[in-house]
Each structure stands twice: as structure tokens, then as C-alpha cells.
Amino acid sequence: MTATNPLAPPRADQFYEVEHFSGAASVERPISAWEKLWNRGWLRKCLIIAALCTIWQIYGTLSDNTLLFPSFTETMDAFIENVANGRLPARAWASLQVLLMGYAVGAGLATLLSVMAITTRIGNDFLETLTSMFNPLPAIALLPLALLWFGLGVGSLIFVLVHSVLWVVALNMHAGFMGVSPTLRMVGRNYGLNGVSYVMKILVPAAFPSILTGMKVGWAFAWRTLIAAELVFGVSSGQGGLGWFIFENKNQLEIPAVFAGLLTVIMIGLAMENLVFRWIERRTVRRWGMQH
Numbered sequence: 001m002t003a004t005n006p007l008a009p010p011r012a013d014q015f016y017e018v019e020h021f022s023g024a025a026s027v028e029r030p031i032s033a034w035e036k037l038w039n040r041g042w043l044r045k046c047l048i049i050a051a052l053c054t055i056w057q058i059y060g061t062l063s064d065n066t067l068l069f070p071s072f073t074e075t076m077d078a079f080i081e082n083v084a085n086g087r088l089p090a091r092a093w094a095s096l097q098v099l100l101m102g103y104a105v106g107a108g109l110a111t112l113l114s115v116m117a118i119t120t121r122i123g124n125d126f127l128e129t130l131t132s133m134f135n136p137l138p139a140i141a142l143l144p145l146a147l148l149w150f151g152l153g154v155g156s157l158i159f160v161l162v163h164s165v166l167w168v169v170a171l172n173m174h175a176g177f178m179g180v181s182p183t184l185r186m187v188g189r190n191y192g193l194n195g196v197s198y199v200m201k202i203l204v205p206a207a208f209p210s211i212l213t214g215m216k217v218g219w220a221f222a223w224r225t226l227i228a229a230e231l232v233f234g235v236s237s238g239q240g241g242l243g244w245f246i247f248e249n250k251n252q253l254e255i256p257a258v259f260a261g262l263l264t265v266i267m268i269g270l271a272m273e274n275l276v277f278r279w280i281e282r283r284t285v286r287r288w289g290m291q292h
Helices: 033-038 041-063 071-086 087-119 121-134 139-148 154-178 182-190 195-233 240-249 257-286
Strands: 016-019 027-029
Touching: 016 154, 033 121, 033 139, 087 121, 087 154, 087 195, 087 240, 087 257, 121 154, 121 182, 139 154, 139 195, 182 195, 195 240, 195 257, 240 257
Parallel strands: none
Antiparallel strands: 016 027
């Protein structure tokens, strides 16, 4: 029988949990397979979604009124039908194209304003003044002006999207830059960094958690602004996006299709949060030890 060394570290394939007993020494025991699964965040989130879908199905079945609240299965039938005939993918792609353009322009302007604010006094005053003026202004309130200036088209949508993204991203980015420790700032100055190189090599890595938060919030603001704008003035580029799909089916009393459109909006939001932004988070702030 082979003796085991009590001081040897556990093997890589072993997991232990420490149990504390009153008046006794701590005891380590291997974690069960169920506990290993439960420790995975994606599984817990899937269980939450499954519970919500179950509640949805039960309420929809009990209400027995498709025109008011279709069940989950009725919504999925409409979702599968509209995916199969190509309507939902086309509308989703139309919305995403406009969203990505507006998001990119808004994030780019926010970066420019934040860099100016952190490097010059007048830039800081300029950003603080503009954000206090325009950040409280709802993007949807600019739709009448957008229609007058840019007409019924993609330009109007991009205008309101830039407004919804710009200020929240700029505020978070500027707050992150201001929160960088004086020690890191002095390190950058001692290496002779200034201007853009100082911002990119010192400020951006140190402030990236705040920057990423601003990008997430900006994406959510842009997504809901786009859907609301499409609901208001509908078709903007030939066929319209998801907002117009929802509005069109509401007028035709195709309520399961309306819920299918809303479900598509939710699914795209979940994919962006748990795939794109989570991937960026793992490759940056978690790898750098700035977040646990």
C-alpha cells in the first residue's frame, strides 16, 4: 500500500472544500460533481432562464388569451416560423448594421472628448459642460429634430444612437482616467510618455474596467434607443428593423410574432453581454488581475 504525503499539494484534477467544525480541526473533502457544475456561472444563468420560461409558459397557458399574452410555446412557434421564412434574420441584421455604425461613431467621439478632457483643462471643462447639458436629454426626444435635419432614413437613426452612446461612454471613460493612481501617472512621466502614448500605455489599461462598463451601458442604451426609434418612424432602409417588425405585427394583431421580435431583442442582448463583452473582460481586466 502506497503511503501518501499529507504535506503534498493536491493534484490538478482534485477539488477540495474546507469544512469547519466547532472545536475541531478543519477538514478537507473533495467537491462533488454536482457542486463542480453549480460553480459554473453559465449553468446557473441557464437555470434562471429556464425558470423564467417555465413561469412564462404557465402564465400564458392559464390566461388562455393569445391576443394579450401568448405562451412561451406559441412565441417559439412564431419565432421559428419567422426565422425559417427569413423575416426575423433580415430585420435583425438591418437593425444591427445601423446600431454598429451609430455605436462606433458615438464611442469614437467619446474617446476623443475623454482624451481631450484628461490632457487639457479646457477639454475637461468642455466635456463637463456638454455632459451636464446633454446627458439628461433622452435620445428619443431628438427624433423630431433628426427627421428635420436628416430625413426619414439611416442618418436620423445614427444621430439619435450617437447621442445615446456618447455621453455615458465619455463619462465612464473620464471617470476611469481620473481614478488612475498618482503612482502610475508618475511612472508614465518618468518614462517620458506624454500625449497619446501616455494615454494609451498608462491611462487606458489602468482605467479599462470603467471604460468597459461604459461600453456595456452605452450598448444597452443604443439598443433600446434604436428599437424605440424604429417603432416611431418605422422603415428607414427599405425593409426596417426589429422595431418595425414588432410594430407591423402589432398592427396585424400577430401578438406571438410581436413577442418573437421582443425575444429576438433579448437574445441579441444576452449574446452581446455573455459572449462579446465577457470575452473582452476575460482577455483584459481579468487577465490583468483587476477583476475577480
